[in-house]
Amino acid sequence: MPGVKAYTLREKSKADLEAQLVELKQELASLRAQKARGASATNLVRMHTVRKSIARVLTIINQQQRAQLRLFYKGKKYIPLDLRVKKTRAQRRQLTKHQKSLKTEKEKKKSIAFPQRKYALKA
Amino acid sequence: MAPKSKTTEKAVAAKKAVVKGIHGKKVTKIRTSTTFHRPKTLRLPRSPKYQRKSIPHAPRLDQYKVIIGPHSNESTMKKLEESNTIVFTVDIKANKRHIKDAFKSLYNVDVAKVTTLITPTGSKKAYIRLTSENDVLDVANRVGFI
Numbered sequence A: 001m002p003g004v005k006a007y008t009l010r011e012k013s014k015a016d017l018e019a020q021l022v023e024l025k026q027e028l029a030s031l032r033a034q035k036a037r038g039a040s041a042t043n044l045v046r047m048h049t050v051r052k053s054i055a056r057v058l059t060i061i062n063q064q065q066r067a068q069l070r071l072f073y074k075g076k077k078y079i080p081l082d083l084r085v086k087k088t089r090a091q092r093r094q095l096t097k098h099q100k101s102l103k104t105e106k107e108k109k110k111s112i113a114f115p116q117r118k119y120a121l122k123a
Numbered sequence B: 001m002a003p004k005s006k007t008t009e010k011a012v013a014a015k016k017a018v019v020k021g022i023h024g025k026k027v028t029k030i031r032t033s034t035t036f037h038r039p040k041t042l043r044l045p046r047s048p049k050y051q052r053k054s055i056p057h058a059p060r061l062d063q064y065k066v067i068i069g070p071h072s073n074e075s076t077m078k079k080l081e082e083s084n085t086i087v088f089t090v091d092i093k094a095n096k097r098h099i100k101d102a103f104k105s106l107y108n109v110d111v112a113k114v115t116t117l118i119t120p121t122g123s124k125k126a127y128i129r130l131t132s133e134n135d136v137l138d139v140a141n142r143v144g145f146i
Helices: A006-010 A014-039 A041-071 A097-101 A105-113 B007-018 B074-082 B096-106 B136-143
Strands: B068-069 B083-091 B111-118 B124-130
Touching: A006 A041, A014 A041, A014 B068, A097 B007, B074 B124, B074 B136, B083 B096, B083 B136, B096 B111, B096 B124, B096 B136
Parallel strands: none
Antiparallel strands: B068 B083, B083 B124, B111 B124
């Protein structure tokens, strides 16, 4: 058996996923016990698929939770740190696009009074 | 005394200001001890505006992580038959209480006591003694020991 598939897991509810997680963990425990006794090759291979399935289920649980949380925090001022934009530390501390574009009154007036002129030569 | 009018009140206040000065009287605390102790101030509990971590982590050392698998050799078989004890490899970070609870919840048996040791190879071995009413061999079969 090749283990669970992600697209089938995504349709499940949180409770279902957690139940599946418990099942998989129990299977892994029994496989480990078999290994201690001396297991066949097929069982050892199965261990790998089970471990990866557990990882898959956990990933999907996490992804769903985070997606829900992002919806919840959308538009709010303060967001948990791990949901914020990551970029790099320096980039986060840079001026925002809006802040960079701000001009003084003086500058604004100048740009209106003396805009960049375009000239063309008559051929 | 003639009833005080506003003008006389004003005059009296002005006189006082000139004589005594306009600064109020300085009030100094009476200190009854020579040592100065830091005064106790208000300490508010935390009320964060947002959680720092979005999702608190699930318990990292759950029952499946604590108990790794049965440990089997001739001496453990002997312990199984004689002292009603089953030997397990266990996560190093687990303590005896963790092991007891994990075993109980996983295999539905009562545990009398747990002794642990850390092997020279760095793994933890737990000698789990079951209460006398439980049949160790039965548990061992379920676990996959034998």
